[in-house]
Amino acid sequence: MxxxxxxxxxxxxxxxxxxxxxxxxxxxxxxxxxxxxxxxxxxxxxxxxxxxxxxxxxxxxxxxxxxxxxxxxxxxxxxxxxxxxxxxxxxxxxxxxxxxxxxxxxxxxxxxxxxxxxxxxHVRIFFALKSMTNLANNGRVSPVVAKIAGLLKIWVYGWAEEGEIKPLGKARGEKKTLAALLRTLEEKGYRGGRVKIDHADNFDSAAELHDLIRKKRPEARVDLGTCRALCSFYAEAGGLMIGVEI
Structure with a gap:
């Protein structure tokens, strides 16, 4: 068997x-x-x-x-x-x-x-989202945070702590968001371990984050994947979910 x-x-x-x-x-x-x-x-x-x-x-x-x-x-x-x-x-x-x-x-x-x-x-999950509407509608994040992010058209990045979603910061534009996300990974203990990046119809940002991580940590194994239905619903269009070994 x-x-x-x-x-x-x-x-x-x-x-x-x-x-x-x-x-x-x-x-x-x-x-x-x-x-x-x-x-x-x-x-x-x-x-x-x-x-x-x-x-x-x-x-x-x-x-x-x-x-x-x-x-x-x-x-x-x-x-x-x-x-x-x-x-x-x-x-x-x-x-x-x-x-x-x-x-x-x-x-x-x-x-x-x-x-x-x-x-x-040794495993943590991080995210970078363009919209948090579905998370807010399902009680996963504050509606106020989601509304502000939508009105200002900014990315929100953060991680999950004990299974709960915790926004850690916001940034305007892809480059600033990915740079801030990489800093956050290292602040939370990332030192070159395994990384899996899943994207919701945003291969370009996922690939850019892949390259940033590999430039900083050439030894790291970093793979890309796509969000399926459930994760796409919560990450929404353009969102990234990043699994990391620390």
Whole structure:
């Protein structure tokens, strides 16, 4: 039976292979996604689940409930659900780390401990947004902040702390925004680790940030990706989400 890594659709990933592991993606379109999660677990003897932050969605609770049901049916299965306390590219980095550790032969309990530490202490998610209307409408940020940003036509950048979105500053124009974002990454502990940049229909800004990071940290591995439906809704047109190892 395969080793499975399971994410929700907030991870901006598609089902397939990740290293020697089988990657499954559960949709977040259902309020109670038990059937979706169970379908994603099916056939797995060793299953690692990485959900979007429990502060932002009920995905974690649904995944936990489905894991309990699955283990009742398959008591020998090993399954652990990680609350990423994040989203998008940070979930991607966690899934990638799981696959990497399995390639090295790490066993279930040690891997759970290692990835828990990785998520808690070494992965952060940052953002740069042109609009925060959808975040404000869904209670994720202050409507006042979102309105000011929209009226002044400025970017807002920040990060997620314990799963909650925290704006850290604002800037006018792409160059100033990306420069400020790079400074913020380093202020928060970035020293050349892994980076995944997902964009919402804004490849040019994502590529420019990629080049800025690589110029400052030539050793860094920086990859680009696109936001899928859920992350695109919150990042809105032009937004960037950046998963970072610190």
């Amino acid at each position: 395969p080793i499975k890594i399971v994410t929700d659709s907030g991870a901006n990933m598609t089902a397939g292979n990740l290293g020697s592991c089988q990657l499954e993606v559960a949709a977040l379109s259902l309020i109670q996604g038990d059937k979706t999660w169970l379908d994603a677990y099916a056939g797995g003897s060793e299953i690692y689940v990485v959900t979007i932050s429990s502060v932002l969605s009920g995905s974690y609770n649904s995944a936990m409930q489905a894991a309990k049901i699955y283990q009742e049916e398959y008591p020998d299965a090993l399954i652990h659900v990680f609350d990423s306390k994040s989203a998008g590219p940070a979930q991607f980095l966690a899934a990638e780390k799981i696959a990497e550790l399995k390639e090295k032969g790490m066993q279930f309990p040690d891997l759970v401990e290692a990835v828990s530490d990785y998520l808690e202490n």
